[in-house]
Amino acid sequence: MNDTTRKGRKALIVGGGIAGPVAAMALRRAGIGAVVYEAHAGGADNAGAFLTLASNGIDALRAIDAHRLALSEGFPAPRMAIQSGTGKHLGVVPNGGTLPDGTVSQTLKRADLYRTLRDEAVRRGVRIEYGKRLLDAQITPDGGVVARFEDGTEAEGDLLIGADGIHSRTRRIIDPSAPGARYIPVLNIGGYARDVRVQAGPGTFRMVFGRRAFFGYAVHPSGEVWWFANPPRADEPTSAELAATGTERWREMLMELFAQDATPAVDIIRATPGRLDGWATHDLPSVPTWHRGSMIVIGDAAHATSPSSGQGASMAVEDAVVLARCLRDLRDTGQALAAYERLRRGRVERIVAHGARTSNSKAAGPVGRVLRDLMLPVILKRVASGGSLAWMHDYHIDWDEKVTA
Numbered sequence: 001m002n003d004t005t006r007k008g009r010k011a012l013i014v015g016g017g018i019a020g021p022v023a024a025m026a027l028r029r030a031g032i033g034a035v036v037y038e039a040h041a042g043g044a045d046n047a048g049a050f051l052t053l054a055s056n057g058i059d060a061l062r063a064i065d066a067h068r069l070a071l072s073e074g075f076p077a078p079r080m081a082i083q084s085g086t087g088k089h090l091g092v093v094p095n096g097g098t099l100p101d102g103t104v105s106q107t108l109k110r111a112d113l114y115r116t117l118r119d120e121a122v123r124r125g126v127r128i129e130y131g132k133r134l135l136d137a138q139i140t141p142d143g144g145v146v147a148r149f150e151d152g153t154e155a156e157g158d159l160l161i162g163a164d165g166i167h168s169r170t171r172r173i174i175d176p177s178a179p180g181a182r183y184i185p186v187l188n189i190g191g192y193a194r195d196v197r198v199q200a201g202p203g204t205f206r207m208v209f210g211r212r213a214f215f216g217y218a219v220h221p222s223g224e225v226w227w228f229a230n231p232p233r234a235d236e237p238t239s240a241e242l243a244a245t246g247t248e249r250w251r252e253m254l255m256e257l258f259a260q261d262a263t264p265a266v267d268i269i270r271a272t273p274g275r276l277d278g279w280a281t282h283d284l285p286s287v288p289t290w291h292r293g294s295m296i297v298i299g300d301a302a303h304a305t306s307p308s309s310g311q312g313a314s315m316a317v318e319d320a321v322v323l324a325r326c327l328r329d330l331r332d333t334g335q336a337l338a339a340y341e342r343l344r345r346g347r348v349e350r351i352v353a354h355g356a357r358t359s360n361s362k363a364a365g366p367v368g369r370v371l372r373d374l375m376l377p378v379i380l381k382r383v384a385s386g387g388s389l390a391w392m393h394d395y396h397i398d399w400d401e402k403v404t405a
């Protein structure tokens with residue numbers, strides 16, 4: 001099969017992050033050709049960051065037989081032990097669910113996930129073109145689509161899938177009045193510390209609601225400590241300000257923020273070699289229009305959740321697989337895209353709302369903090385025992401099930 005398949009359909013996929021390569025693989029499995037157009041010349045954004053692919057995301061990758069890739073990187077992280085900055089233990093909750101074969105959530109470097117998915121897509125015959133930043137797209141009289149890129153080139157296909165992330169260009173092409181990303185008042189910084197001793201059992205993320213900021217860490221099987229911090233920040237910083245801050249300033253600021261907490265945060269930050277970068281946190285609560293004609297947005301481009309939900313990557317994978325099933329079973333593109341929205345909107349918006357609540361608790365003021373520390377043990381107990389997040393983690397995609405209009 002080349003870019004266009006025996007059935008003659010070809011999708012232009014904009015964005016080679018997570019949703020893009022997975023959509024391309026899923027479409028090929030569904031008998032539809034796909035080419036991925038990625039803005040960057042190669043490599044990945046936010047190379048320093050890591051993420052947790054929840055069990056439902058791994059399960060969705062399994063639908064297209066691509067789950068082993070994710071499991072071959074990083075380490076399993078099925079639990080979160082939550083504590084306050086005073087050292088008070090607040091509870092232990094599952095970090096994702098457990099699949100029937102025992103597979104649990106996996107924490108891995110974002111760059112490694114991007115690379116593995118792209119490599120596998122290419123191995124399965126998908127063409128990925130780099131340095132192709134989408135500028136504009138138009139629906140053609142025959143219902144197809146023409147995409148125009150910053151380098152002056154064009155591409156033609158039967159449909160265009162915008163998997164171009166939270167600041168998606170495709171979203172605005174589909175609907176010029178589409179909302180932009182919403183700032184969540186915490187920053188994100190992370191890193192990998194070496195030669196520092198911390199108490200954290202294998203597979204457990206320690207999450208600390210510190211006096212002044214949130215801190216999370218886990219120990220990689222190599223002994224490296226993977227950590228992130230969420231300093232509160234009421235007004236949105238510009239990217240120029242973030243870029244100008246510099247590693248030493250970030251380090252000083254973080255060490256000051258965590259100095260009073262009964263956690264190893266300061267030691268971990270001190271033991272982190274290399275560059276530190278901080279970035280603003282956003283989500284995207286509700287995008288009214290996901291598709292127009294033969295164009296659609298998926299993944300963060302359609303519904304970004306705050307990193308606190310631990311679900312953005314999993315949502316992106318689920319979207320890609322479900323969209324491929326819809327396009328496989330419904331020959332009419334309009335019907336397929338409408339069926340996709342019907343299957344996805346309720347779920348993803350519920351997850352975005354859940355992520356926003358979790359993020360807000362990280363930015364609580366002094367009174368909020370006291371209430372939070374009182375309430376959290378009760379809430380966490382419910383989560384730990386009653387499986388109150390089962391709706392999120394137990395979602396399963398049956399690849400063979402037929403989608404109807």
Ligand SMILES: Cc1cc2nc3c(=O)[nH]c(=O)nc-3n(C[C@H](O)[C@H](O)[C@H](O)COP(=O)(O)OP(=O)(O)OC[C@H]3O[C@@H](n4cnc5c(N)ncnc54)[C@H](O)[C@@H]3O)c2cc1C
Pocket residue numbers: 014015016017018019020037038039040045049050051052053054132133134135163164165166167168169170188298299300301304305307309310311312313314315316
């Ligand atoms: C700090 C942080 C921590 C996170 N932690 C977690 C976590 O623990 N668990 C989790 O599940 N999720 C997490 N997430 C969210 C997760 O990373 C995203 O939800 C996920 O990457 C979305 O995938 P995507 O493919 O939709 O978009 P992206 O991964 O953003 O990919 C979009 C791609 O499109 C490309 N692109 C953009 N514009 C254009 C254009 N005009 N033309 C062509 N290409 C373009 C970009 O270069 C990029 O490669 C975290 C996010 C952040 C910021």
